[in-house]
Amino acid sequence: MNIYDISKKAGVSIATVSRVMNGSDKVSEKTRKKVLDIMKETGYTPNAFARGLTFNTMSTIGLLCADCSDHFLATAISYLEKGFRANGYDCILCCTGYELATRQSYLKLILSKKVDAVVLVGSTFIEENIEDNQYLIDASLEVPVVSVNGYLDSPNIYCTLCDDAEAICNVTTQLIQEGFQKTLFLYRSASYSGWHKLAGFKKAYRNAGLELSNKQILCHHGDINETKEMLLQYYEKDFKFDSVVAGDDELGVSAHKFAKAKGFHIPDEFSIIGYNNSKVGVCCEPELSTLDNRLEFVCSNTVQSVMNILNGQSVPRKTMVSAEYIKRGTTNF
Amino acid sequence: MNIYDISKKAGVSIATVSRVMNGSDKVSEKTRKKVLDIMKETGYTPNAFARGLTFNTMSTIGLLCADCSDHFLATAISYLEKGFRANGYDCILCCTGYELATRQSYLKLILSKKVDAVVLVGSTFIEENIEDNQYLIDASLEVPVVSVNGYLDSPNIYCTLCDDAEAICNVTTQLIQEGFQKTLFLYRSASYSGWHKLAGFKKAYRNAGLELSNKQILCHHGDINETKEMLLQYYEKDFKFDSVVAGDDELGVSAHKFAKAKGFHIPDEFSIIGYNNSKVGVCCEPELSTLDNRLEFVCSNTVQSVMNILNGQSVPRKTMVSAEYIKRGTTNF
Numbered sequence: 230m231n232i233y234d235i236s237k238k239a240g241v242s243i244a245t246v247s248r249v250m251n252g253s254d255k256v257s258e259k260t261r262k263k264v265l266d267i268m269k270e271t272g273y274t275p276n277a278f279a280r281g282l283t284f285n286t287m288s289t290i291g292l293l294c295a296d297c298s299d300h301f302l303a304t305a306i307s308y309l310e311k312g313f314r315a316n317g318y319d320c321i322l323c324c325t326g327y328e329l330a331t332r333q334s335y336l337k338l339i340l341s342k343k344v345d346a347v348v349l350v351g352s353t354f355i356e357e358n359i360e361d362n363q364y365l366i367d368a369s370l371e372v373p374v375v376s377v378n379g380y381l382d383s384p385n386i387y388c389t390l391c392d393d394a395e396a397i398c399n400v401t402t403q404l405i406q407e408g409f410q411k412t413l414f415l416y417r418s419a420s421y422s423g424w425h426k427l428a429g430f431k432k433a434y435r436n437a438g439l440e441l442s443n444k445q446i447l448c449h450h451g452d453i454n455e456t457k458e459m460l461l462q463y464y465e466k467d468f469k470f471d472s473v474v475a476g477d478d479e480l481g482v483s484a485h486k487f488a489k490a491k492g493f494h495i496p497d498e499f500s501i502i503g504y505n506n507s508k509v510g511v512c513c514e515p516e517l518s519t520l521d522n523r524l525e526f527v528c529s530n531t532v533q534s535v536m537n538i539l540n541g542q543s544v545p546r547k548t549m550v551s552a553e554y555i556k557r558g559t560t561n562f
Numbered sequence: 563m564n565i566y567d568i569s570k571k572a573g574v575s576i577a578t579v580s581r582v583m584n585g586s587d588k589v590s591e592k593t594r595k596k597v598l599d600i601m602k603e604t605g606y607t608p609n610a611f612a613r614g615l616t617f618n619t620m621s622t623i624g625l626l627c628a629d630c631s632d633h634f635l636a637t638a639i640s641y642l643e644k645g646f647r648a649n650g651y652d653c654i655l656c657c658t659g660y661e662l663a664t665r666q667s668y669l670k671l672i673l674s675k676k677v678d679a680v681v682l683v684g685s686t687f688i689e690e691n692i693e694d695n696q697y698l699i700d701a702s703l704e705v706p707v708v709s710v711n712g713y714l715d716s717p718n719i720y721c722t723l724c725d726d727a728e729a730i731c732n733v734t735t736q737l738i739q740e741g742f743q744k745t746l747f748l749y750r751s752a753s754y755s756g757w758h759k760l761a762g763f764k765k766a767y768r769n770a771g772l773e774l775s776n777k778q779i780l781c782h783h784g785d786i787n788e789t790k791e792m793l794l795q796y797y798e799k800d801f802k803f804d805s806v807v808a809g810d811d812e813l814g815v816s817a818h819k820f821a822k823a824k825g826f827h828i829p830d831e832f833s834i835i836g837y838n839n840s841k842v843g844v845c846c847e848p849e850l851s852t853l854d855n856r857l858e859f860v861c862s863n864t865v866q867s868v869m870n871i872l873n874g875q876s877v878p879r880k881t882m883v884s885a886e887y888i889k890r891g892t893t894n895f
Binding site: 233236303304306307308310320323324453479508512 | 575629643644652657812815818819822845
């Protein structure tokens, strides 16, 4: 039994059946009753496609993330999926990788699926070069675009994020006050979050009236042990750092392994601060001090924003929360 | 411009337009040409819903996993999504949690979305009690059901998995030969994978002709530090174990932290083997020896199986691969 059978049995056109399903007021009460009675009688329930066709929505959200094997992004997706599911929405997942061109083509693809909104999971989607964000602004003219942990100033783009700059500035200032003035800022990628963390690091030195060497800033993308080896070489050849502020906990663990390999006492001789409050930070001894960027709140706020936008309610374009410092064994403060 | 406009412009019914889009042979060549010309002329491309309605497929795969913030499951989802995407399929993600009733209702929900296949990510979906798997068998009568890392013997259910039992049996035998005969088998849940690992552990003791105490088997669900504390108590009160074979790397890291807290020398006094070859195992020092269950192969084989099934090709119902032992610092062999 499908929409064609219903139309045949009711002696009306498919368009009329569709209008009834759609709740259109262009159908007479008599016709509506006839169609609904036949639907009831035959036990017909419109299937997902037909509903999509008539209501012009499939109640789906497109979740774009660079790489869902990244623990932080996977945790975000887990929170988002549960939140949207609780609101009756499906999530189509799209792992885009980190390349701009691929991200652009995936966004186009996901829009062609007639999703109700697009959620950009992780700050890697926002580029420093303004023109490189034009595809996001274009997309936001079709559907609401919502960013988790990145901010883009555009009328139909809504962002919930952690104040990464402030968090990094605060802990770096603490390190300076403790006497650690040769801190290495180690980050993974020049994403929105990455350069805001960097800005926070620079600000702490500026506030303290200290000169910052460009050798104190290092962008590196590698796994835990590759990064440790790189740090061993960097220490020998380039810069004798006494502490590390890391853009994520994995980089923090690499710094931890570096310090152990050098025989430095943690935290007295060598202090380390990670970011994200993820599992890897409790696997090492002493455990890694870190910054918790309140991912659960950020994600639940993102879901709520999307629901409010889809219900026509006004939503703040930017919601920013402060991080929480988690003291463990790699810092004295 | 939509299907109604096309039908109006061509002077034919919507059903006819739909038949043309569908490639039905119940349309005259003349009508077909007229409809296609108007589509071309107006630049109309059928949208996703209309295509779904006519082809009765949305080219979507339902991915069910218990918890995608679990690193192992998230990595599987990442591989699967990339594989299905490369074949032109979208993935609807559904994080079901671990409760049977919730999993059942989510599976029902995902079937109502008219997915082309359902992939069960992780072995938690297969229950030991046969009746509790009936909902999966029922679903497999509607669409192909494919399991990653669990096996269920049913005509339309296809499984790719690692031989967990053999892998655990082998490393346990090695421990016995090294003189570690008070090994604790520590696992998280009585899932398909969990009880097969347990069976492998028991088999090693049987093969060696050694008696196995039921105190050597411990099922525990907790985070890394909770599990460490539990182990400290268990050691004091219940059983003085000399090594741990863990069902996953996180449990292995807990055992590592337990051994450090007790001051045991790893690996001479106390050996540990994890499972999954995940990131957490390289965060501790010495790094955790582990078993790699070849997740990437398992996932790519799963994608290929689904594609072959949907193309009407014959596919083995069960594909089993052996794990690879990764020697690191917590074992001597």
